[in-house]
Amino acid sequence: DIVLAILIQRRYLSLSIVNVYEFVIDALADDAIKETVRSILSEEFPRNSKGIPLPSHRELLLNDLINLGATREQVLVSAESEVTRAMRLNSLEELVNCLHHEHRDIALLSFLRFWGEVLVSVEYSILWRRISERLCNGAEAGLPRSEFYYYHMIHDRRQSDINDESWLGGLTHSQELARHMVRLIQNEESLKKAMQVEERVSRLKYKFYDQFLNGSLQV
Numbered sequence: 001d002i003v004l005a006i007l008i009q010r011r012y013l014s015l016s017i018v019n020v021y022e023f024v025i026d027a028l029a030d031d032a033i034k035e036t037v038r039s040i041l042s043e044e045f046p047r048n049s050k051g052i053p054l055p056s057h058r059e060l061l062l063n064d065l066i067n068l069g070a071t072r073e074q075v076l077v078s079a080e081s082e083v084t085r086a087m088r089l090n091s092l093e094e095l096v097n098c099l100h101h102e103h104r105d106i107a108l109l110s111f112l113r114f115w116g117e118v119l120v121s122v123e124y125s126i127l128w129r130r131i132s133e134r135l136c137n138g139a140e141a142g143l144p145r146s147e148f149y150y151y152h153m154i155h156d157r158r159q160s161d162i163n164d165e166s167w168l169g170g171l172t173h174s175q176e177l178a179r180h181m182v183r184l185i186q187n188e189e190s191l192k193k194a195m196q197v198e199e200r201v202s203r204l205k206y207k208f209y210d211q212f213l214n215g216s217l218q219v
Helices: 002-015 017-027 031-042 057-067 072-077 082-098 104-136 149-155 173-184 188-210
Strands: none
Touching: 002 017, 002 057, 002 072, 002 082, 002 104, 002 188, 017 031, 017 082, 017 104, 031 104, 031 173, 057 072, 057 104, 057 149, 082 104, 082 188, 104 149, 104 173, 104 188
């Protein structure tokens, strides 16, 4: 099952999301952006009304994979491929590269918004077409059993351009970060830097999915 192989490999990227967010928090100079990033990161470790920790998003990801037909052992023993490992490490290298620019906060924010939110929603929206039937089958009222993929598909999406203020109110994660980008991008040079970072992030994502084109990775 090539889709399951993709999702199991992609789990390694999900496991690194906390490191990416923590790096960006440490590197940002703007306190308002830090507060937003901290808030988004805190959602990865939800608590109930009494403050008791609930399953993390990584635990919910494992549950979704099991509901898709994988066994716990299958997920845990599947080795990270060389391409996946390289893509993950290259992502961290790109973060370091963001520091060597006068518009470092724009670069960091662009990376985080595209790598951790916008493209994640695009990826899961495409994959959802293949996995929704299995995750919705037998669920009450037609609602998905997915606790991870469906949530991130909805809450990470861009939904509008960063210069469109009509969405102010109930914001997705991408939109929360976009509010800061509107404030930071003041000239052509800063806009160009944001676009360059987004292009590099897109290439990294393509690199991950290209490894499945020859069908060499299966489960």
